[in-house]
Amino acid sequence: xxxxxxxxxxxxxxxxxxxxxxxxxxxxxxxxxxxxxxxxxxxxxxxxxxxxxxxxxxxxxxxxxxxxxxxxxxxxxxxxxxxxxxxxxxxxxxxxxxxxxxxxxxxxxxxxxxxxxxxxxxxxxxxxxxxxxxxxxxxxxxxxxxxxxxxxxxxxxxxxxxxxxxxxxxxxxxxxxxxxxxxxxxxxxxxxxxxxxxxxxxxxxxxxxxxxxxxxxxxxxxxxxxxxxxxxxxxxxxxxxxxxxxxxxxxxxxxxxxxxxxxx
DNA sequence: AAGTAGACTTGGGGGA
DNA sequence: ATCGCCCAAGTCTACT
Numbered sequence: 001x002x003x004x005x006x007x008x009x010x011x012x013x014x015x016x017x018x019x020x021x022x023x024x025x026x027x028x029x030x031x032x033x034x035x036x037x038x039x040x041x042x043x044x045x046x047x048x049x050x051x052x053x054x055x056x057x058x059x060x061x062x063x064x065x066x067x068x069x070x071x072x073x074x075x076x077x078x079x080x081x082x083x084x085x086x087x088x089x090x091x092x093x094x095x096x097x098x099x100x101x102x103x104x105x106x107x108x109x110x111x112x113x114x115x116x117x118x119x120x121x122x123x124x125x126x127x128x129x130x131x132x133x134x135x136x137x138x139x140x141x142x143x144x145x146x147x148x149x150x151x152x153x154x155x156x157x158x159x160x161x162x163x164x165x166x167x168x169x170x171x172x173x174x175x176x177x178x179x180x181x182x183x184x185x186x187x188x189x190x191x192x193x194x195x196x197x198x199x200x201x202x203x204x205x206x207x208x209x210x211x212x213x214x215x216x217x218x219x220x221x222x223x224x225x226x227x228x229x230x231x232x233x234x235x236x237x238x239x240x241x242x243x244x245x246x247x248x249x250x251x252x253x254x255x256x257x258x259x260x261x262x263x264x
Numbered sequence: 265a266a267g268t269a270g271a272c273t274t275g276g277g278g279g280a
Numbered sequence: 281a282t283c284g285c286c287c288a289a290g291t292c293t294a295c296t
Binding site for chain 1 (some may be wrong): 287288
């Protein structure tokens with residue numbers, strides 16, 4: 001799915017398009033997309049739009065919130081015309097001013113949860129630090145990784161270590177930090193950990209500036225692609241800028257791209 | 265406890 | 281051109 005920069009781009013779009021709007025109904029077009037623990041009876045305004053890791057949180061004025069996860073192929077598309085729809089619309093959030101958000105998701109992994117405002121979700125409670133916050137520093141990372149023998153690639157994908165990284169950005173981070181993805185997490189030198197921390201922040205900020213990375217499905221709320229795919233150095237590449245072939249290996253079921261020459 | 269294969273699901277692309 | 285196999289931005293569960 002969308003990783004942190006893509007989700008942040010969507011948050012920015014939602015803030016300009018739907019903040020303050022009144023929700024009249026939430027339509028589930030495919031069963032299993034929307035989890036409701038209670039019926040929504042009143043009309044509610046969206047009073048805040050934020051993100052934790054890759055989770056989108058819409059807080060409403062009358063004590064409930066929507067937690068949306070896009071997983072691999074989910075999109076939130078703002079639409080001015082209520083009669084319009086999209087190929088894989090799974091749910092719609094309809095507003096009183098005759099606009100709506102379409103939740104479109106080819107692979108149907110994405111979900112919308114409707115929760116009481118103070119209700120917590122285990123996945124959200126257990127999230128690690130935000131990589132762009134000051135809490136994400138070498139002391140934190142060293143402590144989190146000290147007992148982990150698994151490859152650094154797997155550890156950085158673990159949302160309870162850092163919230164928001166995914167397969168593309170972890171590959172790019174390790175490439176720029178010059179760390180081999182199979183290195184045991186607890187066996188990385190401090191200078192390299194420092195590089196991982198600093199490159200993570202740099203890459204994520206750059207990617208947000210370019211509206212995220214579109215490999216295939218990701219779109220922002222205006223149904224537009226991101227541009228950061230033009231700046232990737234290793235993910236999906238065949239040849240490294242050093243001239244060596246980019247290697248592809250499987251780690252924890254995911255494909256890892258890396259350069260044997262540059263990442264040691 | 266840590267680590268990982270499998271499951272969920274649809275569609276696009278390279279190859280026979 | 282068709283068929284069918286492999287692959288994909290993520291995370292939860294169940295097993296060793």
